[in-house]
Amino acid sequence: EAGVTQSPTHLIKTRGQQATLRCSPISGHTSVYWYQQALGLGLQFLLWYDEGEERNRGNFPPRFSGRQFPNYSSELNVNALELEDSALYLCASSLAGQSVPRGYEQYFGPGTRLTVT
Amino acid sequence: AQTVTQSQPEMSVQEAETVTLSCTYDTSESNYYLFWYKQPPSRQMILVIRQEAYKQQNATENRFSVNFQKAAKSFSLKISDSQLGDTAMYFCAFTPTDSWGKLQFGAGTQVVVTP
Numbered sequence: 425e426a427g428v429t430q431s432p433t434h435l436i437k438t439r440g441q442q443a444t445l446r447c448s449p450i451s452g453h454t455s456v457y458w459y460q461q462a463l464g465l466g467l468q469f470l471l472w473y474d475e476g477e478e479r480n481r482g483n484f485p486p487r488f489s490g491r492q493f494p495n496y497s498s499e500l501n502v503n504a505l506e507l508e509d510s511a512l513y514l515c516a517s518s519l520a521g522q523s524v525p526r527g528y529e530q531y532f533g534p535g536t537r538l539t540v541t
Numbered sequence: 542a543q544t545v546t547q548s549q550p551e552m553s554v555q556e557a558e559t560v561t562l563s564c565t566y567d568t569s570e571s572n573y574y575l576f577w578y579k580q581p582p583s584r585q586m587i588l589v590i591r592q593e594a595y596k597q598q599n600a601t602e603n604r605f606s607v608n609f610q611k612a613a614k615s616f617s618l619k620i621s622d623s624q625l626g627d628t629a630m631y632f633c634a635f636t637p638t639d640s641w642g643k644l645q646f647g648a649g650t651q652v653v654v655t656p
Contacts, residue, residue, distance in 0.1 A: 457643075466648050467646040516586075528638070529588060530644060531588065
């Protein structure tokens with residue numbers, strides 16, 4: 425069974441530009457989560473999508489946005505990039521619903537390293 | 542607000558020995574899930590072990606086991622028979638059942654296994 429995949433592996437942008445990161449969940453998983461792992465700040469929750477809807481959002485400005493497609497893959501968009509947006513962006517997926525056994529377990533992809541210069 | 546605290550930034554252990562990582566959390570929730578994730582140098586986060594708060598029995602996965610003390614809000618991870626491949630950053634994480642979906646992570650403990 426294929427795991428969570430993310431693309432691209434690395435992304436280099438200049439300040440003020442927009443970045444688009446992509447994630448494909450494990451087959452059968454309908455929830456997708458995004459986390460930011462910045463140096464010195466640890467892992468911070470960004471966004472949660474389920475069945476195409478945004479379910480929860482972390483403490484990030486509106487220039488961080490995303491969407492989930494009908495095939496459950498997801499995109500994270502970061503507008504007006506700032507130097508402090510440089511980080512590893514991790515995507516995770518899970519089964520949906522608390523009634524599903526272990527539906528709460530999140531499985532992570534390898535991440536996209538975003539560098540803003 | 543929920544917080545997860547890992548007080549040990551780094552721990553070193555020799556191969557075949559045992560190491561215990563500590564994690565404490567603060568929550569007013571009664572039902573929640575706790576996890577330990579491992580992040581090796583490849584940066585791929587790997588789920589090591591999970592514990593449902595309503596279960597009193599401590600979870601075990603091969604060489605990994607937890608000591609879950611709900612009253613003390615403590616969730617430590619024991620790695621037995623340490624192997625070189627266990628070298629990684631270990632994160633404790635928490636999510637409440639009624640607002641699950643947002644994992645709250647601790648700062649992590651770097652485990653270095655030496656020959």
